[in-house]
Amino acid sequence: MAYHFFDYKYNIPEFTSDLFCPAHLLYIGAVLILSFFITYQLRSTPHDTVRRVLKIQAVFTVLLEVCKITWESYYDITTGRGFNWEGLLPIYTCSLLIYTLPFAAREKGFARDCACKFLTTIGLLYGAVGVIYCNGLNYYPFWTFGAFYSLYFHASMYFTGLFLLMTGYQKLTWRDALEAAVPVLLLSAAAIPVNYILGSDYMMIYSGSGLPLYEALAAYLAARHLRFLYTVIMMLTHIPLAILVIGAYRLAGHVFVRRRRSVRRAA
Numbered sequence: 001m002a003y004h005f006f007d008y009k010y011n012i013p014e015f016t017s018d019l020f021c022p023a024h025l026l027y028i029g030a031v032l033i034l035s036f037f038i039t040y041q042l043r044s045t046p047h048d049t050v051r052r053v054l055k056i057q058a059v060f061t062v063l064l065e066v067c068k069i070t071w072e073s074y075y076d077i078t079t080g081r082g083f084n085w086e087g088l089l090p091i092y093t094c095s096l097l098i099y100t101l102p103f104a105a106r107e108k109g110f111a112r113d114c115a116c117k118f119l120t121t122i123g124l125l126y127g128a129v130g131v132i133y134c135n136g137l138n139y140y141p142f143w144t145f146g147a148f149y150s151l152y153f154h155a156s157m158y159f160t161g162l163f164l165l166m167t168g169y170q171k172l173t174w175r176d177a178l179e180a181a182v183p184v185l186l187l188s189a190a191a192i193p194v195n196y197i198l199g200s201d202y203m204m205i206y207s208g209s210g211l212p213l214y215e216a217l218a219a220y221l222a223a224r225h226l227r228f229l230y231t232v233i234m235m236l237t238h239i240p241l242a243i244l245v246i247g248a249y250r251l252a253g254h255v256f257v258r259r260r261r262s263v264r265r266a267a
Contacts, residue, residue: 008075009139009146018147019137027142031131031155039159039166050169051105054160058101061156065090065098068149086200091191093203093238094126096183097157104164110179116170117180120249121242124161130154135210165249172249177242184238192231205234 003012018024045053069088076084090098096118103115136150164170188203195206206227208214214234221230 003141003144005143006071006145008072008079010075010079012141015141017138018140018142019134021137021142023142024134024137027151028132031158032128035155035159035162039162042163043166043168045167047167047169050164050167051107053163054101054105057156057160058098058105061098061101061153064149064152065095068145071145085194086198089194089202091187091194091202093122093184093187094130094154094157096187097123097127097153097160099187100183101160114179114182116164117172117176117242118183119157120161120164120170120172121177121180121245122184122238123157124165125241125245127154127157127159127161131158172246174243174246177239177246180242181238185235188231188235195231203234205231208234 003015009015069090072088073083076082076088100115100118100123103109103111104119106112131151131154134147134150134154136147140146140150165172184203188205191202191205194200195202199206201207201209204211204214206218207222208216208218208230217233218227218230221227
């Protein structure tokens with residue numbers, strides 16, 4: 001199969017999927033494990049430095065998103081398909097990394113709190129899931145820009161969430177699940193009208209495309225003119241997802257503190 005790094009997905013007709021190929025499996029292990037150890041080593045990073053890192057990351061992420069949209073749109077338009085309104089707009093749940101980073105870099109405020117709580121709960125979880133099940137690999141081979149963008153973007157989400165938790169830049173309590181969902185609800189204000197007008201599935205709150213259980217639920221409710229109920233259900237599921245991460249965070253902290261105390265007693 002002949003292709004180059006910046007090749008377009010429809011120019012690689014023999015390609016099927018690189019999901020869970022050997023390179024992808026190595027990438028999963030490297031990201032999930034190394035991110036933990038690297039952020040642990042950086043746990044003493046001053047919060048002023050954390051804010052500077054977030055600001056740099058915010059600029060780089062926007063530039064990369066613009067490059068990705070411009071690059072893919074060039075091929076879409078020049079091959080006669082036109083701009084991909086149904087799939088290329090940055091209004092996916094994972095797109096919130098772009099919008100929350102600048103607010104997370106602030107010193108204080110409600111917007112800062114919501115951004116940080118999203119990044120350390122829903123964002124961290126979606127980042128890990130995106131690294132493991134990278135849908136971009138169903139369209140682009142592993143060694144291409146299309147795959148690189150998706151793999152990097154989700155790894156960045158995962159790393160950022162861990163980094164903010166490890167440095168103590170954000171600490172989590174059970175009630176933080178509600179504020180973590182605020183960015184999701186705000187973005188859905190843009191995704192919902194686009195989905196219902198175009199029939200797209202941004203944020204997976206319209207048809208649950210790609211996930212059989214969600215697709216079946218969406219189809220069942222749509223057949224009864226209750227598609228809006230599926231949208232509401234999907235939006236609300238982000239709260240228990242945030243609670244799940246908070247529970248893991250508190251459990252990990254509890255175990256770590258207990259181990260540290262045990263070491264001190266033994267000494």
